[in-house]
Amino acid sequence: MSRLASGGRIDRSRPLSFRFNGTPYRGYAGDTLASALLANDVGVVAKSVTYGRPRGIFTAGVEEPNALVQVGNETMVRATQLELVEGLDAIGLNGRGRLATEPDGNRYDKFHSHCEVLVIGGGRAGITAALNAAQTGDRVILVDEQAELGGRLLGAGWTDWLADSVAKLESAPNVRLLTRATAFGHYDQNLVLIAQQLPTGGRLWQVRAKRVVLATGAHERPVIFANNDRPGIMLAGAARTYVNRYGVAPGKRAVIFTNNDSTDAVAAALKRAGITVEALVDVRAGEAVVDTLADKFPSPSGGGQGGGLYGVLIAPLTGNRPLHEIQCDLLCVSGGFNPTLHLFSQAQGRLRYEEGLACFVPDAAPPNVEVVGAAAGDLGGRGQGAIMPYWVVPSDGQEWSNHYVDLERDVTVADVRRALGAGMRSVEHVKRFTTIGTGSDQGKTAGINETAIIAAQLGQPVGAVGVTTFRPPYVPVPFGLMAGRNRGDLFDPIRVTAIHPWHVARGAVFENVGQWKRPWYFPRAGEDMDSAVFRECRAAREGVAVMDASTLGKIDIQGPDATEFLNRIYTNAFDKLKVGSCRYGLMCKADGMVFDDGVVMHLEPDRWHATTTTGGAAAVLDWMEEWLQTEWPDLKVRLTSVTDHWADVAVVGPRSRDVVRALFPGLDLSPENFPFMAIRNGETAGIPVRLHRITFSGELAYELWTPSWYGLALWETVMAAGQPFGITPYGTETMHVLRAEKGYIICGQETDGTVTPQDLGMSWIVSKKKAFIGQRSHRRTDAIRPDRKQLVGLLPVDGDQLLPEGAQLVLQPNGAAPRKMVGHVTSSYRSATLGRTFALAMLQSGRERLGSTVYAPLNGHVVQATVTEPIFYDKENLRRDS
Amino acid sequence: MLIPCPWCGDREDIEFKYGGSAQVAYPADPASVDDATWARFVFFHPNPKGKMPERWVHIAGCRRWFNLVRDTVTHEITPP
Numbered sequence: 011m012s013r014l015a016s017g018g019r020i021d022r023s024r025p026l027s028f029r030f031n032g033t034p035y036r037g038y039a040g041d042t043l044a045s046a047l048l049a050n051d052v053g054v055v056a057k058s059v060t061y062g063r064p065r066g067i068f069t070a071g072v073e074e075p076n077a078l079v080q081v082g083n084e085t086m087v088r089a090t091q092l093e094l095v096e097g098l099d100a101i102g103l104n105g106r107g108r109l110a111t112e113p114d115g116n117r118y119d120k121f122h123s124h125c126e127v128l129v130i131g132g133g134r135a136g137i138t139a140a141l142n143a144a145q146t147g148d149r150v151i152l153v154d155e156q157a158e159l160g161g162r163l164l165g166a167g168w169t170d171w172l173a174d175s176v177a178k179l180e181s182a183p184n185v186r187l188l189t190r191a192t193a194f195g196h197y198d199q200n201l202v203l204i205a206q207q208l209p210t211g212g213r214l215w216q217v218r219a220k221r222v223v224l225a226t227g228a229h230e231r232p233v234i235f236a237n238n239d240r241p242g243i244m245l246a247g248a249a250r251t252y253v254n255r256y257g258v259a260p261g262k263r264a265v266i267f268t269n270n271d272s273t274d275a276v277a278a279a280l281k282r283a284g285i286t287v288e289a290l291v292d293v294r295a296g297e298a299v300v301d302t303l304a305d306k307f308p309s310p311s312g313g314g315q316g317g318g319l320y321g322v323l324i325a326p327l328t329g330n331r332p333l334h335e336i337q338c339d340l341l342c343v344s345g346g347f348n349p350t351l352h353l354f355s356q357a358q359g360r361l362r363y364e365e366g367l368a369c370f371v372p373d374a375a376p377p378n379v380e381v382v383g384a385a386a387g388d389l390g391g392r393g394q395g396a397i398m399p400y401w402v403v404p405s406d407g408q409e410w411s412n413h414y415v416d417l418e419r420d421v422t423v424a425d426v427r428r429a430l431g432a433g434m435r436s437v438e439h440v441k442r443f444t445t446i447g448t449g450s451d452q453g454k455t456a457g458i459n460e461t462a463i464i465a466a467q468l469g470q471p472v473g474a475v476g477v478t479t480f481r482p483p484y485v486p487v488p489f490g491l492m493a494g495r496n497r498g499d500l501f502d503p504i505r506v507t508a509i510h511p512w513h514v515a516r517g518a519v520f521e522n523v524g525q526w527k528r529p530w531y532f533p534r535a536g537e538d539m540d541s542a543v544f545r546e547c548r549a550a551r552e553g554v555a556v557m558d559a560s561t562l563g564k565i566d567i568q569g570p571d572a573t574e575f576l577n578r579i580y581t582n583a584f585d586k587l588k589v590g591s592c593r594y595g596l597m598c599k600a601d602g603m604v605f606d607d608g609v610v611m612h613l614e615p616d617r618w619h620a621t622t623t624t625g626g627a628a629a630v631l632d633w634m635e636e637w638l639q640t641e642w643p644d645l646k647v648r649l650t651s652v653t654d655h656w657a658d659v660a661v662v663g664p665r666s667r668d669v670v671r672a673l674f675p676g677l678d679l680s681p682e683n684f685p686f687m688a689i690r691n692g693e694t695a696g697i698p699v700r701l702h703r704i705t706f707s708g709e710l711a712y713e714l715w716t717p718s719w720y721g722l723a724l725w726e727t728v729m730a731a732g733q734p735f736g737i738t739p740y741g742t743e744t745m746h747v748l749r750a751e752k753g754y755i756i757c758g759q760e761t762d763g764t765v766t767p768q769d770l771g772m773s774w775i776v777s778k779k780k781a782f783i784g785q786r787s788h789r790r791t792d793a794i795r796p797d798r799k800q801l802v803g804l805l806p807v808d809g810d811q812l813l814p815e816g817a818q819l820v821l822q823p824n825g826a827a828p829r830k831m832v833g834h835v836t837s838s839y840r841s842a843t844l845g846r847t848f849a850l851a852m853l854q855s856g857r858e859r860l861g862s863t864v865y866a867p868l869n870g871h872v873v874q875a876t877v878t879e880p881i882f883y884d885k886e887n888l889r890r891d892s
Numbered sequence: 893m894l895i896p897c898p899w900c901g902d903r904e905d906i907e908f909k910y911g912g913s914a915q916v917a918y919p920a921d922p923a924s925v926d927d928a929t930w931a932r933f934v935f936f937h938p939n940p941k942g943k944m945p946e947r948w949v950h951i952a953g954c955r956r957w958f959n960l961v962r963d964t965v966t967h968e969i970t971p972p
Contacts, residue, residue: 198967199894218894358966601934632951636911639957640947641918786922786930 013049014283018257019164020045028098030079041094044070044077045256053241053318055079055089056102059449060420064317066241067260068417070165070248072155072192072485073229073454075418076239078103083110086450086486090248093157114490116211125149125186128202128219130193130353133161134168134391135383136225137175143223144182151217152179153204155192155485161227162391165251166275188215195482196222196353200378205487212491221378222357226350228369228384228392229454233267233293233345234423234463235403236301239414242319243302245455246342247272247392250279259283261340265322267291267299268344271395276342288336291324294396298403300325300333302341331406346397348458349385355480363473368399369458370477399472401462415463416456418449426463435468437461441478450486507560508657508721513739521742524625526561529741539743544842547747549738550707551843554665556728557740559658559706559713560721563608563627565634567618569647576610576618578642579634579783581767581776587612592687592702595620596767596775597630602787604761604770606630609704611689619652623757627653637783657721659728660704662711662748664889665735670701670712672731677701686891695727706745708752708884710892747839750850753803753881760801760836760850766793770801771857771880799833800856803878804864809846811873813838817866819853823874835866843883850880893967897950898958911947913937914959914972941965945972 020040028035030047037046044067047055054064055077065076070090077089079100085107092100127143129136132154140152158164159179160172179185191206200222204215230245232238244260246268252258263286266273277287291299305320321337346368351361354372362373364387371387384391402413402423410423421444429443437460440446446460447453453460457477465472490497505525513520518529519539533542549555567575576584580595587593589612596607606629608621622630631651638647661669667679674692677684684690690701697720705711716724729737746756755761755770766788767776776788787793806813819833833853840847853859859877866873884890893905919925919933938944944964949957959972 197893632909632949635955636949636957640911781923786919786925787934790927790930 011049012051012259012262014253014257014259016257017254017283019158019255020257026094026096026098028094028096028100030100031102037094039094041256042070043079043089043092043094043098043100044074045252045258046094047077047089048252048260049256049258054102055241057104058239058420059105059418062105063239063420064241065239065417066318067244068248069230069245069455070251070255071229073451075416075449075451075455078107078418078450080107083112083114084488085109088451091155114488116488116490117208118211118214118488118491118494120214120216120494123151123186123215123217124219125151125217126220127151127223128153128200128217128221129223129225130202131161131225131227131350131383131385132156132159132187132189133225133227133383134163135227135385135388136161136223137172137179139223139225139382140179140185141175144179144185147184150182150185151188151219152185153188153191153193153215155190157190159187159189162247162251165247165255191215192485193353194484194487196357196379197482198357200357202353203482205483205485205491212488214491214494219378221380224351224354224379224381224385225383226353226381226385228347228349228389230272230392231345231348231455231458232343233269233298233400233403234413234415234459235267235299236405237304237412238302238343239412239417240302240304240319241317242339243341243343246276246344249340249342250276253279253283253285259285261285261338263288263338264340264342265289265291265299265324265336265338266342266344267322269293269400270344270346270397272347272393273342273344275393276344280342285340288338289324291322293327293400294398296328297324297326298400299323299341299343300331300403300405303335305339345400345459347384347389347392347394348454349381349387349389350454351381351385352452352480352484354379354381354385355477356482356484361477363471363476365399365473366397367394368397370473399462401459401466415459416444416446416449416453418451419445419447419453419456421446421456423463426460427467430464430467437464437475437478440464447478452480452484505561505654507558508718509558509560509659509725512722512725513558516739518739518741523561523742526624528561528624529558529739531741531743532739540840543743543747544840546738546740546744547842549736550663550709550740550744550748552664553738554661554663554669554732554735555738555740555744556725556732557660557662557745558725559660560656560718561624562653562658563622563624563630564652564656565620565622565627565631566650566652567620567634567647568616568650569645570616571645571647572616572618575634575638575642575645575647576620577780577782579637580610581782581784583777583780584610584612584618585780589614590689592689592704594775596772597633598767598782598784598787599763600784600787602766602784602790602793603763604757604765604767605633606757607755609702611702613689625758627651655718656715657718657724659714659716659721659725660706660711661714661728661732661737662705662707662740663709664892666710666712668735669728669732669737670714673727674699674701681892694731695723697724697727699724705890706754707748708754708887708890709748710889746837747841750837750839751841751843751848751883753801753850753879755801755850756837760852765799765801765852768793769798769852796858797855799852799854801836801880802833802851802853802856802859803880803882804835804838804849804851804875805878806847806849807863807874807876812840812847813849813866813873813875814868815849817868817873819851819864819866819875821864823865823867823872829867833864841882848882849875853877894969895948896960896969897953897956899954899956900950903950903953907950907952908948909951911949911957914945914947943970 020038024039074090126148195203301323303321305318325331361370413423521530611619673694700715838849
């Protein structure tokens with residue numbers, strides 16, 4: 011055991027049991043997994059990713075590149091940040107982590123918060139800044155990644171000041187303290203994202219701050235030498251932290267290797283802990299650690315496997331370099347400190363290389379961002395003192411291939427030299443070529459050393475080479491935290507109609523249409539989809555069928571200028587449409603391409619309802635509002651979405667009149683008095699209903715609208731009245747087959763934003779007498795090309811073959827690829843009515859090709875089809891108008 | 893990015909929908925312009941590096957359209 015007899019901030023009254031790689035160990039509350047492993051003399055924690063080299067604990071915090079472990083489904087957890095809890099079961103990574111096979115079972119949520127001052131970092135500088143800000147009465151948030159505030163002070167001796175300051179902050183009503191919370195993203199106008207760990211998961215804080223104070227401290231960096239990756243080699247400040255904060259001796263015989271004064275305090279701490287300091291090797295005194303030796307036998311630091319640190323080789327920096335060897339099991343390294351400026355850079359702050367400090371410091375700060383303490387280059391607290399910039403120790407006769415620059419990515423000086431040899435010059439290119447800085451630690455201990463190596467090789471100043479761009483997230487963040495509660499059913503709103511419970515009870519199979527759940531088909535026992543759809547289609551064509559059409563988009567349009575507004579929006583005219591009548595309308599974007607369609611109902615002199623496609627409702631309302639507000643503010647028109655206000659029950663088929671008569675015995679339903687496209691009002695079973703003779707099947711049909719509250723009651727009333735006639739519920743698939751047999755388009759299926767009304771053969775709906783959006787585009791040269799794709803029907807020569815939707819069409823059955831593609835299939839179904847398959851397609855010069863043959867080359871076979879008119883059923887509309 | 897809605901004040905950008913350049917006027921009489929003029933309105937929009945007058949709509953808020961000037965490099969927003 012290497013636990014010291016006393017000292018540290020661990021709670022020795024609360025021992026904890028944990029397992030590492032299956033072996034049981036003991037630690038204390040207040041330990042991290044790293045400190046507990048060191049206390050149990052476990053030196054090797056993981057194997058490196060590329061070379062499988064044994065790796066130990068290198069740091070005492072977020073910058074750890076080596077000691078990565080897996081805990082349950084969580085992979086690449088830093089042992090230096092993992093709080094020890096009773097029963098913790100961790101496994102050291104063997105190179106890579108293991109992807110979770112189960113969904114993340116943790117609970118995550120999101121908080122939005124605002125404050126005047128957000129202080130990031132709870133060390134001396136951050137606590138001081140928060141205390142000052144709190145006195146003004148401003149709302150202050152202080153965030154720190156560790157379980158308790160104090161930062162580096164937790165491993166130093168400022169306990170009284172710390173306890174006093176934290177007590178003041180805790181009692182201030184305008185201060186919120188977030189611990190175990192890492193600010194990982196700093197965006198425009200001081201939006202800061204913070205990942206907070208909670209016992210059962212985490213919380214994502216999205217804080218918008220008037221002012222951000224970055225008190226993010228500094229990360230120590232190593233000097234690079236041969237075999238600088240062995241377990242037992244540790245940043246000097248980390249060794250001090252393990253002694254002072256955790257009461258652990260990370261070794262018995264230590265060598266310190268440094269280029270600055272901060273290691274004086276480290277040496278003192280080690281000595282107090284009873285660790286022998288065998289040598290203090292200082293490049294300022296002209297010598298350096300050149301190489302290290304591995305323990306060939308199982309040893310405490312090697313974790314029983316060998317590979318731990320056995321000793322170091324020391325040599326003068328110049329001269330003929332006689333080496334001398336010193337045995338040790340701990341090597342404490344300090345190459346200086348890098349101010350932690352990841353967030354500062356994310357927020358577009360600029361950095362500048364400070365020769366005297368041998369590090370990058372903040373230069374131009376972004377608006378309302380302030381940097382304080384070590385992050386601002388004030389390294390006095392670290393005791394850096396006079397530093398001699400020194401990055402890599404050369405070693406004679408070596409290929410640089412065991413001088414590790416990025417420990418997590420297993421990248422060496424040799425790799426950097428290879429990148430430069432291949433012509434890379436920019437630090438960004440070298441990063442991508444070598445992968446330095448692309449590990450989950452983002453190269454926190456590697457980045458500046460990479461820059462210095464490049465600078466030395468290219469003979470440039472370090473500041474001219476610069477650093478790579480820092481990007482969020484500063485630490486790895488679970489996807490579950492990003493998602494928060496937006497998982498499963500809460501991922502996206504689910505919209506259901508008033509009639510939905512009935513569909514569920516009858517075993518409907520649903521499909522998603524936008525956010526709506528719509529019945530796709532209603533299978534009976536033993537039926538597959540094809541046979542259910544056949545049966546539903548037959549019912550609609552031969553008897554009576556019923557569909558829930560409530561999802562149609564509905565816009566209430568009111569105002570004295572509503573008619574003029576509709577005339578400008580739709581391609582066809584509405585000024586002659588009488589109250590109590592409907593008209594199908596088509597609308598285009600300014601480029602003349604079809605955008606959406608639907609039936610428009612004239613309800614009162616100044617009031618209309620426009621229906622839209624189910625998926626297009628929001629876009630159509632936005633489109634109408636845009637024109638009203640930006641181009642036609644003089645029009646007196648108001649728009650309201652009423653999609654959810656109405657339920658819509660479509661009663662369809664030659665027997666539909668019988669059902670509607672049974673429901674509304676007082677209404678004159680004769681074709682003369684309630685013709686196609688007319689609207690009537692009625693009431694059945696106490697339910698108010700607006701009846702419309704509208705059809706999307708080509709059959710005699712009625713759409714019955716009622717306020718949503720009555721929707722389910724109306725549906726059940728219709729089902730009861732229709733029962734003697736064999737009324738059959740049907741879903742969207744049957745709706746598609748029926749409408750395609752009639753050649754009715756669906757916007758978004760036949761059209762894709764490149765199709766004009768004329769391409770669809772719908773010139774009849776394009777007014778020549780009034781102006782509408784997109785009209786001018788229909789005269790463009792491109793819009794009147796004769797070889798545009800036009801809507802046609804296709805009948806596969808083999809009526810059993812079904813063309814896949816999206817299939818490309820060619821004119822020759824054989825030939826070398828690529829063959830000219832002349833069109834594509836937009837809709838394709840098996841038709842009960844036709845007794846065969848059929849399709850709709852967009853085909854170049856399609857109307858000139860009627861009667862000709864096209865081919866769809868598919869995977870392994872070719873489907874041959876005859877081009878037809880895009881209407882397969884009741885061309886004369888006798889059934890619709892009956 | 894915070895966008896200043898003239899009616900609601902500063903709001904997160906996710907509440908808004910982008911409406912493109914504010915410098916492309918709808919021709920007063922589309923029927924009378926030639927193909928090239930019409931095509932410039934439909935297809936050619938400025939895309940400067942720097943200050944750009946833009947149209948936005950507070951689509952998840954008050955649903956009002958308005959103009960602003962955004963610097964496409966810095967996202968700095970100034971009144972139109």
